[in-house]
Amino acid sequence: MARLQGKTAVITGGTTGIGFETAKQFAAEGARVIITGQNPERLQTAAQELGSQVIPVQADVRSLNDLKRLAERAESEFGQLDILFANAGIGFFAPLNAIDETFYDDQFDVNVKGVFFTVQILAELLSEGASVILNASAVNEKGAAMGSIYFATKAAVRSFARSLAAELGPRKIRVNAVSPGFVPTNFQSKMGLTQDALDGFATYVKQAAPLGRFGQPEEIATAVVFLASDESSYITATDLVVDGGYMNV
Numbered sequence: 001m002a003r004l005q006g007k008t009a010v011i012t013g014g015t016t017g018i019g020f021e022t023a024k025q026f027a028a029e030g031a032r033v034i035i036t037g038q039n040p041e042r043l044q045t046a047a048q049e050l051g052s053q054v055i056p057v058q059a060d061v062r063s064l065n066d067l068k069r070l071a072e073r074a075e076s077e078f079g080q081l082d083i084l085f086a087n088a089g090i091g092f093f094a095p096l097n098a099i100d101e102t103f104y105d106d107q108f109d110v111n112v113k114g115v116f117f118t119v120q121i122l123a124e125l126l127s128e129g130a131s132v133i134l135n136a137s138a139v140n141e142k143g144a145a146m147g148s149i150y151f152a153t154k155a156a157v158r159s160f161a162r163s164l165a166a167e168l169g170p171r172k173i174r175v176n177a178v179s180p181g182f183v184p185t186n187f188q189s190k191m192g193l194t195q196d197a198l199d200g201f202a203t204y205v206k207q208a209a210p211l212g213r214f215g216q217p218e219e220i221a222t223a224v225v226f227l228a229s230d231e232s233s234y235i236t237a238t239d240l241v242v243d244g245g246y247m248n249v
């Protein structure tokens, strides 16, 4: 039997990259899925490619009103929710003296406020035994020049998995983080780095990872399917690092 047969899922940021691949795998495993995005064109394109098992809902994770509208739609489509993948995220890199308030707020609003209120607002719909997965990053325990803001947002996401697991445990809801290493997606082109800086960073990551290569969105999605499924029924509050070994050597 398919591993997510009959389950219902919401994926924030399901238009491209890791969220999109996860939507594909959730649907292939038998789940009914809502994906969100803020950009209407990318949302429509993704929905067309993913087919009728996947419902697109335009919602900006920075907006609590959008998140409430998303919860209402999920309730009317599904009744209750078995899987929530809080995946939407952005990342920009800049040196200390170039960081202004907007740069700071943009990333904390999407990656931290967005993830927190996604879980808070959708929590009412979560079924007993539901699984919540937060997309952190392998850098959540690291530091790097130019990465101060993005890395801090991801440390916060990893922290949320601990506290929200404690909070939702009595309802038998599991909350875990997934922490990808370097995965080529639209994410890198949005980072605000020059091509030279991006190439340098990519080469460094490749050399530092024991497996000597980047990850693929599909490889993160399979880890998310595992955390979403009952196969991980005794796993909560943890961080599943999917990075070719980069963080641990």
Ligand SMILES: NC(=O)c1ccc[n+]([C@@H]2O[C@H](COP(=O)([O-])OP(=O)(O)OC[C@H]3O[C@@H](n4cnc5c(N)ncnc54)[C@H](OP(=O)(O)O)[C@@H]3O)[C@@H](O)[C@H]2O)c1
Pocket (backbone or CB within 6 Å): 012, 013, 014, 015, 016, 017, 018, 019, 036, 037, 038, 039, 040, 042, 043, 059, 060, 061, 062, 087, 088, 089, 090, 091, 110, 135, 136, 137, 138, 179, 180, 181, 182, 183, 184, 185, 186, 187, 188, 190
């Ligand atoms: N790629 C990597 O190397 C890597 C490594 C570690 C962690 N991650 C994390 O993985 C997650 C997904 O990233 P990705 O690599 O798949 O990048 P991506 O292809 O750029 O996907 C990002 C997704 O987030 C959505 N999004 C961004 N801002 C949003 C907002 N305000 N409201 C709603 N949706 C929003 C985007 O939707 P729109 O199309 O509508 O903008 C898109 O669907 C992020 O949290 C990222 O931090 C990525």
